[in-house]
Amino acid sequence: MGLLKPKNLVGLDIGSHSIKVVDLRHHKGGFELRNFGRAQLPPEAIVDGVIMDSAVVVESIRNLIAHLRIKNRSVATSVSGHSLIIKKIQLPLMTEAELEEQIQWEAEQYIPFEIDEVNVDFEILGPLADEDGQMEVLLVAVKKDIINDYTAVIAEAGLTPLVVDVDGFAIENIFEVAYPEHLDKTVVLMDVGAGIMNINVLKAGQSTFTRDITLGGSNFTEEIQKELGVGYEEAEILKLGGQSEQATPDEVLEVLRLTTENLVLEVQRSLDFFSATSAEEEIHGIFLSGGACRVPGMAAAIEERVGVPVEILNPFRGIQYSEKQFDPDYLEAIGPTAAVAVGLALRRVDER
Ligand SMILES: Nc1ncnc2c1ncn2[C@@H]1O[C@H](COP(=O)(O)OP(=O)(O)OP(=O)(O)O)[C@@H](O)[C@H]1O
Ligand SMILES: [Mg+2]
Numbered sequence: 588m589g590l591l592k593p594k595n596l597v598g599l600d601i602g603s604h605s606i607k608v609v610d611l612r613h614h615k616g617g618f619e620l621r622n623f624g625r626a627q628l629p630p631e632a633i634v635d636g637v638i639m640d641s642a643v644v645v646e647s648i649r650n651l652i653a654h655l656r657i658k659n660r661s662v663a664t665s666v667s668g669h670s671l672i673i674k675k676i677q678l679p680l681m682t683e684a685e686l687e688e689q690i691q692w693e694a695e696q697y698i699p700f701e702i703d704e705v706n707v708d709f710e711i712l713g714p715l716a717d718e719d720g721q722m723e724v725l726l727v728a729v730k731k732d733i734i735n736d737y738t739a740v741i742a743e744a745g746l747t748p749l750v751v752d753v754d755g756f757a758i759e760n761i762f763e764v765a766y767p768e769h770l771d772k773t774v775v776l777m778d779v780g781a782g783i784m785n786i787n788v789l790k791a792g793q794s795t796f797t798r799d800i801t802l803g804g805s806n807f808t809e810e811i812q813k814e815l816g817v818g819y820e821e822a823e824i825l826k827l828g829g830q831s832e833q834a835t836p837d838e839v840l841e842v843l844r845l846t847t848e849n850l851v852l853e854v855q856r857s858l859d860f861f862s863a864t865s866a867e868e869e870i871h872g873i874f875l876s877g878g879a880c881r882v883p884g885m886a887a888a889i890e891e892r893v894g895v896p897v898e899i900l901n902p903f904r905g906i907q908y909s910e911k912q913f914d915p916d917y918l919e920a921i922g923p924t925a926a927v928a929v930g931l932a933l934r935r936v937d938e939r
Contacts, residue, residue: 591937596663596749598932599648600757601737603633604781604804604878606647607928610657611906613935618764620908623918623925626651630805630819635782636668638736641743648744662746663934665927666737667754668783670730672698672705673797675712680722683711690726698728705730712793725794727753750934754778755787755797757930758876758900763792764933765904772871775858776900778926779877779885781805784850786857790868796861800853804879810846811839826882840883847885851892858893874900876926902929 598609610622626647632640674697678686686693690709695702705728712723734751741748758776762769773795776787781804788796804826811822815834825831825839862868873895875886880899890897901922906929908918918925 593935594661594749594938595659596661596932596934596936597652597657597659597746598757598928598930598934599662599664599741599746599748600754600928600931601633601638601644601648601664601740602628602780602927603636603783604628604630605924606644606651607925608651608655608657609925609928609932610655610659611929611932618906618933620903620906620913620918622655622657623913623921623928624651624655625921625924635801636666636670636733638740641736641740644740645743648741648746652744652746660746661749661936662741663750663752663931664737664741664748665752665754665757665931666729666733667780667785668799670733671753671799672700672726672728673753673755673794674726675795676724676726677715677718677721678724680714680720686711686724694726694728697726700728700730704732706734729753749936750931752931752934754780754927755785755794757927759787759789759794759930760933761902761905761926761930762789762874762900764906765900765902766874767905769872773868774871775873775895777854777873777875777877777880777889779803779850779875779879781879784853784877784879786854788858788861788868788870795865798857798860800850800857802850802853803877804882806850807843807846807879807882810842814842815839828883843882844884844888847882847888850885851888854889855892870895873897876900876902876923878924880923881920899923900926902926 600607605625605627607625612619612621632643694707708727710725715721738748770792773790778785784800784802786798807826808822817833886897903918
């Protein structure tokens with residue numbers, strides 16, 4: 588018959604600190620959480636977005652999927668970091684099909700890598716109001732060897748990667764589902780992971796400014812190690828509010844506060860740059876995701892410095908789930924870390 592029917596995908600976020608898996612049921616009028624799980628990786632497995640120890644990553648994915656008893660082998664995954672280029676460019680008005688033909692050629696001048704080393708994708712944002720015959724296009728380029736590395740570990744774990752998305756876009760997708768009332772405003776989505784912080788300014792639901800900053804949860808751990816003279820494991824425990832004989836809670840909080848201050852300065856710098864380069868854009872709110880946004884005082888520090896309300900993004904807000912199967916408090920606590928994976932699980936592909 589040749590009819591296409593949508594195929595569900597399992598969301599698989601291979602982060603440098605942990606792997607997250609989300610399985611959603613899609614039904615008329617919404618989504619239901621079927622499964623969620625997470626597996627921590629050793630700090631040297633993925634460094635700066637590059638898989639250093641693929642055997643460890645493969646094992647973790649395989650065990651997590653088996654443990655959760657997920658049967659669907661088809662996954663959507665994502666990449667982030669320095670092998671990824673996102674740029675807004677101007678081009679003469681043309682159709683999607685026309686741009687499809689030309690994009691390789693157009694992209695060449697905007698990308699600091701050889702064009703045959705990257706996969707190029709785009710989204711037409713719309714015609715420019717102040718320039719006749721021109722339109723704005725969001726250009727996305729990812730290094731092929733990074734995509735290959737990520738899809739190879741997924742395949743080796745026995746899964747089929749059908750979609751490779753970008754962390755920031757996955758968060759955008761879940762934000763649309765979880766916070767539809769904010770879609771007509773200018774908001775900032777900020778993901779503070781272990782190694783990298785991604786800032787994405789959305790204007791009326793479209794990405795208008797993005798920036799990656801190499802700061803994240805690992806910096807907090809490293810500072811605790813350095814300032815308080817403890818090892819990695821102990822520093823992680825202290826960071827999460829745990830006890831140790833080597834340091835008092837106040838000493839830990841002081842290190843966290845100073846590191847947060849650093850991070851908040853970078854956030855302010857980026858948002859100042861955004862404001863200076865875009866016309867009268869009032870930011871209505873900042874939504875934080877990523878595990879490290881849970882550092883005590885981070886949301887308040889950003890709110891105070893930037894002067895805009897800050898909220899922790901709850902990706903499960905727009906998603907139904909059984910309270911027998913999932914504890915609402917747990918989901919809320921884990922929410923920021925799960926945001927990318929939940930966004931990925933929204934993706935579907937057509938299947939014959
Ligand atoms: N409650 C918490 N308080 C402080 N830090 C936390 C908390 N929970 C998690 N983190 C930190 O958040 C980081 C992990 O966040 P996340 O899972 O978003 O990262 P990731 O996706 O694995 O990494 P990346 O996106 O950078 O590759 C770690 O540094 C972890 O220690
Ligand atoms: Mg992440």
